[in-house]
Amino acid sequence: MSANLPSEKPISQRPVNVCLLVPQQSHQLSIIHFLDPNLYHLTVVHSLDHFTQSLNTPKAERYAIDAIDIILLSTDLAKAESANTVAYLQTLIAHRYVPIILLSQTDVDDASILIDAMAAGAHDYIETSAKPSTHTAKLFAAKIASQVRIAAMQTLAQQQNAQIMEHHKHLMVEQQLAEEVFNKVSQNNGVDMANIRHWLSPIAVFNGDVLLAAPTPSGGLIVLLGDFTGHGLAAAIGAIPLASTFYSMVEKGFSMPDIIKELNAKLHAILPVSVFCCASVVQLNFDEGIVDIWNAGLPDSYVLRKDSSTIEAISSNGLALGIVGAGEYQPKPTRFNLLAGDRLYLLSDGVLEATNDKGEQFGDERLLEAISGQVNANAEKGFAAIKQQVIDFIGEHSPADDISLVELGMVNAADFAAMYQSSQQTITAEPVSWHFSYELRPDSLRYQDPVPLLLHLLMEVPTLRRYSGQLFTIMTELYNNALEHGLLGLSSALKQAPEGFKSYYSARNNHLNKLKQGTVCFTLDYQGDDQQGLLVVDVIDSGKGFDYAALASLTQPFHEGSHQAQAVLSGRGIPLLQSICSKIEYLGCGNHARVEFKWTA
Structure with a gap:
């Protein structure tokens, strides 16, 4: 031998x-x-x-x-x-x-x-x-x-055995290194928000399940729960670029479908064929009480309303991230209207496949019973009770897969804004002064949203980051008015009719597809230091302009929750800008808008 x-x-x-x-x-x-x-x-x-x-x-x-x-x-x-x-x-x-x-x-x-x-x-x-x-x-x-x-x-x-132990030691060091890198990438993770409760129980140092959450510039919240094939380094090679891309795009104000498509393209480009990520992505709009849910490969997500023990399921309707290329990937989120106090549950298959010492799985039936039993319970105690039921079921039996369970609570916009207020850090910055111009032509107007790019530029100024929500609103409203009313000549009156929003955006797409010439030009001028700053934004379109005075007369000054604000379904952009900006004016025939945004420490 x-x-x-x-x-x-x-x-x-x-x-x-x-x-x-x-x-x-x-x-x-x-x-x-x-x-x-x-x-x-x-x-x-x-x-x-x-x-x-x-x-x-x-x-x-x-x-x-x-x-x-x-x-x-x-x-x-x-x-x-x-x-x-x-x-x-x-x-x-x-x-x-x-x-x-x-x-x-x-x-x-x-x-x-x-x-x-x-x-x-x-x-x-x-x-x-x-x-x-x-x-x-x-x-x-x-x-x-x-x-x-x-x-x-x-x-x-x-x-x-000594070689195996040494290999295991190196593997643990590598997994800890991957975890450290991931934690640095996701250092602004919002998973500890008061309306997010989560339980992640990994079977390796680096979890194959990933939970990411970040506030949007518009005041909402996007949450992603992902389940990579494998554990440890097999999961780390995908989780790190996933987190980096997610936080970067959310911060820049990209829409949820665009974020999902970019995540898929990124993972498809870098991951081996055998590695992919099943995921659920949720966007919560606290202003309007709307939740968009996209599930690709994970078990059903569940909605539990505060006044009913009936549970609504959201099943998977898409391919996992990283399987097909960008051109073949079209995410289709499901939309729900939720009230403050309603709850949404996301989970990985580790919850349903949790096994006791008899070989029985926890399964859907036990989970639904556990969730429905918390309809009248305090949110924090209710989630803890669901978690404890899973733990009691498993007993001393070791889980064979990562276990992840997430509860998202719908809150009103003011409460959500307050959750982040205390986490804002004092920022010191050197004086800054710059000027930037950006012109979009027909092809870019059809296929490109300039707002994330402009917001990314503004977020490079540390003292402006705390105002990302207001700046997102300013850029969005100015661009929509310039494109839709100034360049395409659309009337907001379309929105007042039944199915008005659908007709309006259908007309918008038709006009854009037929657009042969025309431009929208942004000019940004900023001066500031760590105590105060002034941003002047000019937006000029090449269209005939619009009667901004007549549009403004359709609305009263914008106050959330007022009777006027609820009754008028359009024309709210100018009053909204007035509530954010220190100065707003339209010049010429209405094709030139200028706003000033001031801030002080």
């Missing part, structure tokens, strides 16, 4: 080191003649005291215990202390497998000694006599050879 001996050298390269512990003048010394000197190197020690003393002498003179491959121990030498002697020898060679073979005499009844010594750790025994027969000699040689083979296999197993 090719296995190595305890000294890590093949049998063919060196003889086996045998230590014989035997009294002087013992007939058992005759076994020396049974061992081939080309295969075995024999060292004889005549007393245990001498053997022990040799271990305490200078290294150059003592007999090295680490060089021993087999120990032959005479029962005559140890007699009644054989068990203790074997135990002592085991302590000396504890880190290695070194067979201890007892030598007994055929004409002496030492069965009790052999039994005690074998129980203490001896591996075998050989009966010897003053005049051994040829059969005894062959049996002795065969047993020694057998123990050599066993020792070689044990040593090989120890070496392989």
Whole structure:
């Protein structure tokens, strides 16, 4: 066999080191003649005291215990202390497998000694006599050879186990490094918001399930729960770019479908074919009480309304992220209207597949019963109760997959804004002054949304980041007015009719597809420091303009929740801008809008 001996050298390269512990003048010394000197190197020690003393002498003179491959121990030498002697020898060679073979005499009844010594750790025994027969000699040689083979296999197993342990150590370090990188990428993660409750129970250092959450510039919230194939580094290679892209795009104000498509394109480009990400993405609009839910490959998501124990399920309707290319991917979110106090549940398949000691899975039925039972419960205690039911079901059984359960609570816009207010940090910045122009032509107007790009530019100014919501509204309203009313000539009156919004945006798309010429130009001018700042935004379109005075007369000053604001379905842009900006004016025929946004520390 090719296995190595305890000294890590093949049998063919060196003889086996045998230590014989035997009294002087013992007939058992005759076994020396049974061992081939080309295969075995024999060292004889005549007393245990001498053997022990040799271990305490200078290294150059003592007999090295680490060089021993087999120990032959005479029962005559140890007699009644054989068990203790074997135990002592085991302590000396504890880190290695070194067979201890007892030598007994055929004409002496030492069965009790052999039994005690074998129980203490001896591996075998050989009966010897003053005049051994040829059969005894062959049996002795065969047993020694057998123990050599066993020792070689044990040593090989120890070496392989050490390699596995070392590999596991490196793997843990790599997973911890991946986790550290992921945590830095997601350092602005909003998963600890008061309206988000979550339970992520990983089976590896780096979780295969990923939970991301970030506020949108418009004052909403986008949450992603992802479940990558595999765990540890297999999940990390996808989770890190997923998180980086998610936070970057949410911060820049991209729409939820655009974010999903970009995440899919990114993962499809970098991941192996065998790695993909099942995901649920949710966008909460707290101003209007609207939730958009997209589920691709995860178990059903559930809506629990505060005044009903009836649960609404949102099933998967898309392919997991990273399977197909960008051109084939068209996410279709499902929209729900929710009231403050309603709850939405997202989960990975680890919840449903959680198994108890009987092999039973937790399953949909138990989960739905657990969720419906919390309709009248306090939100925090209700989520804890659902989690505890899963834990109690699993018992001592180890989960086979990551377990992730998320509860999202619908709140009103003011409460959500207050949740982030306390987390804002004081920012110091050097004085900044710059001017930027950006012109969009027909092809860009058809296919490109300039708002995320402009918002990204503004977010490069640290002191403006806390105003991302207001700046998003300013850019969106100015661009929509310039494009839809100024360039395309659409009338907001279309929105007042039944199915008005559908008709309006259908006309918008038709006009854009037919657009042959025309431009919308943004000019941004900013000056500021860490105490105050002024942003002037000019938007000029090449259209005929619009009667902004007449449009403004359709509405009263915008106040959320007022009767006027609820009754008018269009024309709210100008009053909304007036509530945010220090100055707003339309110039010329209405095709040039200028606003000023001021802030002070």
